[in-house]
Amino acid sequence: MKVFTSEELEQKWDGFSKIFQRYNESATAPVAFLLITSLGITSQFGSAQNSCKSILEVACGPGAGTKLCLQYKNNSTKFISTDISNEMIQLTKQCLGMTNNDGDEIPEKKFKIQQCNAEKLPFQDNSFDRYFSNYCLHLVTSPETMLKEAYRVLEVGGIAAFSVWGRPENSNQFTIVKKIADEIGIDMGGSSRSPFHLNDKNKIRQMALDAGFSRVLAGHTFVNSPIQNGEEYSEVFLAAPDTQKFIQTLDKEKYLLWKSKIAKYVDELLNKGEFIGSEITYIVCTK
Numbered sequence: 001m002k003v004f005t006s007e008e009l010e011q012k013w014d015g016f017s018k019i020f021q022r023y024n025e026s027a028t029a030p031v032a033f034l035l036i037t038s039l040g041i042t043s044q045f046g047s048a049q050n051s052c053k054s055i056l057e058v059a060c061g062p063g064a065g066t067k068l069c070l071q072y073k074n075n076s077t078k079f080i081s082t083d084i085s086n087e088m089i090q091l092t093k094q095c096l097g098m099t100n101n102d103g104d105e106i107p108e109k110k111f112k113i114q115q116c117n118a119e120k121l122p123f124q125d126n127s128f129d130r131y132f133s134n135y136c137l138h139l140v141t142s143p144e145t146m147l148k149e150a151y152r153v154l155e156v157g158g159i160a161a162f163s164v165w166g167r168p169e170n171s172n173q174f175t176i177v178k179k180i181a182d183e184i185g186i187d188m189g190g191s192s193r194s195p196f197h198l199n200d201k202n203k204i205r206q207m208a209l210d211a212g213f214s215r216v217l218a219g220h221t222f223v224n225s226p227i228q229n230g231e232e233y234s235e236v237f238l239a240a241p242d243t244q245k246f247i248q249t250l251d252k253e254k255y256l257l258w259k260s261k262i263a264k265y266v267d268e269l270l271n272k273g274e275f276i277g278s279e280i281t282y283i284v285c286t287k
Contacts, residue, residue, distance in 0.1 A: 027173075027225050028135055031280050032065030034221065035132040035161040038284045042072045054078040056128040056153060058118045058146075059136035063092030069132075070096065070109055080128075081113045082121075089115055119145040123153045131160040138164040138198045147211035154287045160213070164198040166220050166279025171196070172269065173225050173278040177237050180262045186254065188246060199281050213285040224277035230263030233276060238262075 036042060041052055055073060060066045060081040073079055083089050092113060098106065105112045116122050118133065118140055131150050140146050150160045168175050174195070181188050198204045201218035208216040227233045238247065238259060247255055266276060 026064075027223055027277070028061065029064040029068065030223050031163050031221075031282070032132075032134045033068055034280075034282065035134055035163060036065070036069050036072065038161045038282075039130045039132060039159050041069060041130065052077050052130050054128045055080070055130040055132075056121075056123070057081040058121070058131065058133040058150070059083055060092050060113070061088050061134070063095030065132070065134050066092050066113075067095055070106075070111060075109055078110045079112075080123075081111070082116045082118075084115065084117055086115050089113055119149060121149045121153055125152050126155045127153045129155045129158040131158065133160075133162050135163055135165075137162045137204075138195055143198060144207060144211065147208055147213075150285075151212040151287055156287055158287045160285045160287075161282065162204075162208075162285075163280050163282040164204065165196050166222075166281045167199045168194075168196045170220075170222065170279035171277070172274075173227075173237075173276050176233070176262060176265060176276075177243070180265055181258060184254075184257060184261060186250070186258055199279075201281050201283075204281060204283055208283055208285045213287055215286040217284045219282060221280050221282065222275075222277055223280055224275035227266070227270075227276045229270065230266035233266040234259045234262045 033042075039052070039055075041055070052073065055069060055077060057066060057069065057080070060083045063081075066081045069079060069081075081092060083092070093102075093104075096106070104114060114122075118136060119142060131154055133146075133150070137143050137146055147162075150162075154160060165171065165174065178188055198207075201220060205216045205218035225233075227236065238244070250258070269276065
């Protein structure tokens with residue numbers, strides 16, 4: 001995976017937003033729920049929920065996590081949702097049923113949405129007591145900078161939760177396309193940084209501690225994809241813009257062979273009773 005600049009990330013996600021919403025968002029919602037649960041926002045025990053005064057979401061995508069957080073937070077809790085992509089911002093507003101008349105706010109929910117860069121947040125120090133970011137940390141130019149920014153905007157005692165891609169051996173959802181390409185002699189090229197580069201829970205935990213957090217919990221979980229058959233899988237995972245550009249370099253016969261073998265392989269896994277899905281590495285950090 002290329003290491004993108006912030007400007008390139010904005011352009012990429014603007015172009016990929018609707019494809020992501022259609023094919024990928026349903027698999028991210030369970031992870032978003034895990035993160036907001038880890039922040040105590042859904043808790044009914046003690047004073048965890050009532051003590052949360054302000055929440056920041058970074059990289060809202062098409063809005064699945066935003067909608068969940070709005071559902072569970074107290075109406076008195078301030079909530080700001082952000083994304084680097086304006087197209088993702090618009091999809092989130094649609095997801096929440098916001099109209100042009102609403103602008104960027106739902107006042108009765110103390111909610112606001114705005115475009116910003118995860119590595120350069122436009123908020124003052126100690127502005128929030130909760131922060132969550134789903135599937136973003138491994139994509140930014142500098143994960144270290146993003147972690148430091150999260151630490152900066154949190155109050156002392158505040159909690160942040162992050163999710164990233166887990167270990168590739170436990171994530172067939174993201175490895176099948178390349179596996180079949182390698183088997184039939186399609187060279188997809190190397191990458192300067194794998195999207196799995198933060199999968200080691202000990203490594204990512206240490207990164208958060210180095211950013212200043214006083215306590216960091218780290219672990220893995222698995223999320224299965226709603227994919228029902230091989231044809232569905234090949235349609236979804238060959239639709240990404242980067243993959244589509246690569247496909248244009250192949251002759252049609254080679255591409256169709258690749259696509260058919262991907263579909264067959266996925267059907268075989270499903271028929272054996274295996275889920276198609278991915279492992280998630282996640283951390284919960286206290287300032």
